[in-house]
Amino acid sequence: MTSALPNLxxxxxxxxxxxxxxxxxxRVGGAARFYCEPATEDDLGSILMWTKELGxxxxxxxxxxxxxxxxxxxxxLIIRLTHPHWRQIFMLDDSSLYCASGVRLQQLSAEACRLGWSGFEFLEGIPGTLGGALRMNAGAMGGWMLDRVxxxxxxxxxxxxTELQRSQLQGNYRSCPELKGVIALSALLAPAQLENPDCIRARIQxxxxxxxxxxxxxASAGCLFKNPEGDHAGRLIDNAGLKGLQCGQASVSGVHANFVVNAGSATSAELIELIRKIRQEVFASTGKWLEPEALLLGKNWEDVL
Ligand SMILES: Cc1cc2nc3c(=O)[nH]c(=O)nc-3n(C[C@H](O)[C@H](O)[C@H](O)COP(=O)(O)OP(=O)(O)OC[C@H]3O[C@@H](n4cnc5c(N)ncnc54)[C@H](O)[C@@H]3O)c2cc1C
Incomplete structure (x- = not known):
């Protein structure tokens, strides 16, 4: 296989x-067979073609x-958009902000605050990049990523x-289906409204x-389960008495029941076992199956739970 490596x-x-x-x-899990941090769009295209040829x-x-x-x-192959090319963020004109997909959400929130742009405050404290936030339609405190797109x-x-306009993107709960199976390169963003940066900063704090x-x-992957319609996964897990439940080094957080945390050296197998137990216990007490929000790389949850 090595003789056919892509030309980058x-x-x-x-x-x-x-x-x-x-x-x-x-902070759990094994290695990627192939790994690439492309520096340009051409390189990204080349590696996608390479994977296509090899299936x-x-x-x-x-x-x-x-x-x-x-x-x-x-x-x-794991692709990460960490090269500076994917971290560019600048004003295109006085009404839109160009943001490449590798920009960290914290940086985006800070830049919007500096510009006096409200509507990005909720991104503070969400670990991630713009690409992940678009794909997941990340949301918090009443704000949603796609609302700013x-x-x-x-x-x-x-x-x-290609370029998709906001009207062509569905902003579902924790998902933007049009970005599944493709790579978001960048987005044009707009504010909710213009405001004094000090007021925005106060909300961020x-x-x-x-x-x-x-x-x-x-260490965690944030809220592990999606909130079921009209309820909170954390409340259901807490009510089932599962705070502190442990499988090896993985446990249900005592601070927030929808966080499964890694005490240091947890394995993925321990996490999966814990997730299975949580779902079964919550189902036994409520009749509801919780659906994971976090993704299991390369697998479907249904195959392991
Ligand atoms: C402590 C903590 C708190 C959190 N709080 C919140 C919260 O309040 N609200 C919330 O919504 N989430 C929260 N999360 C979850 C997570 O931060 C968000 O889902 C975030 O948007 C993930 O971004 P990421 O760059 O890490 O994406 P990843 O986790 O790396 O990937 C997530 C998905 O996005 C895809 N993806 C990544 N980049 C691209 C791209 N360029 N193009 C297309 N698809 C791409 C991946 O393939 C994957 O399917 C939290 C997580 C933690 C650990």
């Missing part, structure tokens, strides 16, 4: 058997804040680039305080 520019990073645990916030699976990993890596790793440029698996008092500090 010198600035791109290419590695094999690359450990992934430290590239996610949950190899690929996955674009942002900050890995919503992804659990299995212990056996990933047999395909004018358009998204994306690359399809055949390397072609308030949100930060709220998070600090309600979320655990240990």
């Amino acid at each position: 520019s010198q600035e791109s990073v290419w590695r094999e058997h690359e450990p992934l645990a430290t590239k996610t916030t949950m 190899l699976d690929w996955f674009v990993l942002g900050r890995g804040a919503n992804v659990i890596v299995p212990d056996e790793g990933y047999s395909g 004018l358009s998204v440029r994306l690359m399809s698996p055949d390397g072609s680039v 308030e949100f930060t305080q709220r998070r600090k008092s309600s979320q655990p500090r240990e």
Whole structure:
């Protein structure tokens, strides 16, 4: 297989058997068979064509804040948009902000505040990149990522680039289906309204305080389960008496029951076992199956739960 490696520019990073645990916030799991940090759109297109020719699976990993890596790793290609090319953020004109997909959400929130743009405050404290936040339609404190979007440029698996307007994107709860199986390259963003940066900063600080008092500090993938219609997964897990439940080094946080945390050296197998137990206990007490929000790299939850 090595003789057929894609031809990339010198600035791109290419590695094999690359450990992934430290590239996610949950910090578990094995290595990727192939790993690439493309430096340009051309390089990204080349590696997508390469995977297509080989029939190899690929996955674009942002900050890995919503992804659990299995212990056996990933047999395909992991793509990360970490090169400075994917971290550009600048005003295009006086009404839209160009933001590349690798920009961290915290940076985006800070930049919007500096511009006096409200509507991005909720991003403070959500670990991740713009690409992951678009795909997941990340949301908090009443704000949603897609609400700030004018358009998204994306690359399809055949390397072609298109632009979708906001009206062509569905903003579902924790999902933007049009971005499944493609790579968001960048987005044009707009404010909710213009406001004094000091007022925006005050809201950011308030949100930060709220998070600090309600979320655990240990490694996690954020809220592990989606909230069922009209309810909160954390409330159901707490009511089932599961706070503190442990499987090896993985446990249900005592601070927020919808956070499963890694005490340090948890394995993916321990996490999955814990997730299975939580679902079964909650089903036994409520008749509702909780659906994971976090993704299991390269697998379907139905196959392991
Ligand atoms: C402590 C903590 C708190 C959290 N709080 C919140 C919260 O309040 N609200 C919330 O919504 N989420 C929250 N999360 C979850 C997570 O931060 C968000 O889902 C975030 O948007 C994930 O971004 P990411 O870059 O890490 O994406 P990843 O986790 O790396 O990937 C998530 C998905 O996005 C896809 N993706 C990544 N980049 C791209 C791209 N360029 N193009 C297309 N698809 C892409 C991946 O393939 C994957 O399917 C929290 C997580 C943690 C650990």
